[in-house]
Amino acid sequence: MKTVVIIPAYNEEKTIGTVLANVKNHIPAENIIVIDDGSKDRTPQIADSHGVHVYTHKLNRGLGGALGTGLEAGKLHDGDIIVTMDADEQHDPAEIKNLIAPIEQENADVVIGSRLLKGEGMPLTRKGFNWVGNVITWTLFGIWTTDSQSGFRAFSYKACEQIKIRTNKMEVSSEIIKEIKRNRLRFEEVPIKAIYTQYSMSKGQNFFEGIKTVTKLVILRFRK
Amino acid sequence: MIIKFLIILFILFALSRLILRFKDGSVGIWGFLLWGALWIIIGIVTFLPQTTTVVASILGVGRGADVAVYISIILLFYAVFRLGIKQENIESQITELVRKDALNSKKK
Numbered sequence: 001m002k003t004v005v006i007i008p009a010y011n012e013e014k015t016i017g018t019v020l021a022n023v024k025n026h027i028p029a030e031n032i033i034v035i036d037d038g039s040k041d042r043t044p045q046i047a048d049s050h051g052v053h054v055y056t057h058k059l060n061r062g063l064g065g066a067l068g069t070g071l072e073a074g075k076l077h078d079g080d081i082i083v084t085m086d087a088d089e090q091h092d093p094a095e096i097k098n099l100i101a102p103i104e105q106e107n108a109d110v111v112i113g114s115r116l117l118k119g120e121g122m123p124l125t126r127k128g129f130n131w132v133g134n135v136i137t138w139t140l141f142g143i144w145t146t147d148s149q150s151g152f153r154a155f156s157y158k159a160c161e162q163i164k165i166r167t168n169k170m171e172v173s174s175e176i177i178k179e180i181k182r183n184r185l186r187f188e189e190v191p192i193k194a195i196y197t198q199y200s201m202s203k204g205q206n207f208f209e210g211i212k213t214v215t216k217l218v219i220l221r222f223r224k
Numbered sequence: 225m226i227i228k229f230l231i232i233l234f235i236l237f238a239l240s241r242l243i244l245r246f247k248d249g250s251v252g253i254w255g256f257l258l259w260g261a262l263w264i265i266i267g268i269v270t271f272l273p274q275t276t277t278v279v280a281s282i283l284g285v286g287r288g289a290d291v292a293v294y295i296s297i298i299l300l301f302y303a304v305f306r307l308g309i310k311q312e313n314i315e316s317q318i319t320e321l322v323r324k325d326a327l328n329s330k331k332k
Contacts, residue, residue, distance in 0.1 A: 061319045072327055
């Protein structure tokens with residue numbers, strides 16, 4: 001089974017090189033796709049120098065926009081399994097094999113790497129925000145997950161064909177859960193490490209962005 | 225009262241804009257009728273405030289002026305919600321365009 005890794009990146013010149021070097025230890029470069037979401041720094045050039053595929057958004061659209069493009073690109077590259085991971089060193093590429101195992105064994109269509117099944121490494125404030133995200137996702141879309149906001153996921157080709165991403169920003173994580181339910185996809189969570197660096201901590205949502213995300217999720221709930 | 229004069233002046237201005245936008249096609253027939261009716265109702269309420277008392281007694285609200293405030297707030301909230309949905313749809317369409325462009329003009 002061909003595994004394609006999608007890495008959405010926006011202004012990640014500090015980390016993208018290391019992330020790609022690490023991912024290349026586990027996945028061949030021709031199966032790695034970086035979605036440059038309109039970066040203003042050297043992110044696309046650095047990604048290019050690693051020999052991976054780079055797709056560039058002319059305008060910054062946000063995480064949801066980049067992930068949507070990533071899933072499309074994953075299908076174009078004939079990925080049987082499409083993995084998404086963050087560009088800020090938060091995920092360990094060595095765990096890709098655990099993530100894709102339920103799909104390889106045909107037990108799941110979508111797998112989400114949960115930082116809370118192991119329960120180590122995640123700062124308390126993040127745990128709190130994450131729990132709020134899980135409750136909101138469950139209230140609006142009816143599926144309980146231990147880590148609805150995780151960016152480390154794996155999709156079967158079939159799941160990619162069925163999942164329709166319409167949101168642009170951080171609300172995409174909850175939208176994916178919504179799509180799992182809408183398409184009745186088989187879904188599993190596997191434990192992953194939570195790696196937090198000062199850099200990745202600085203990238204999270206603040207309180208007001210969180211409120212905006214929730215508002216957009218409510219709108220999403222009422223959209224056709 | 226000066227306030228009534230100012231309100232009627234503003235209603236006339238809004239109606240003239242509405243007719244212009246309808247003529248150039250940027251407002252559809254339903255938008256034209258809805259907004260036209262809204263401005264005319266505001267005009268009626270301004271000059272015949274006792275009309276709101278009739279509505280108030282039907283709805284069981286104390287004063288006519290309160291009814292006008294309640295309905296205005298409900299309409300404003302609904303308008304904001306509709307605008308939010310519309311904006312999200314436009315954002316999705318922009319993303320769709322950017323996505324197609326990215327997939328069609330890959331760097332390598």
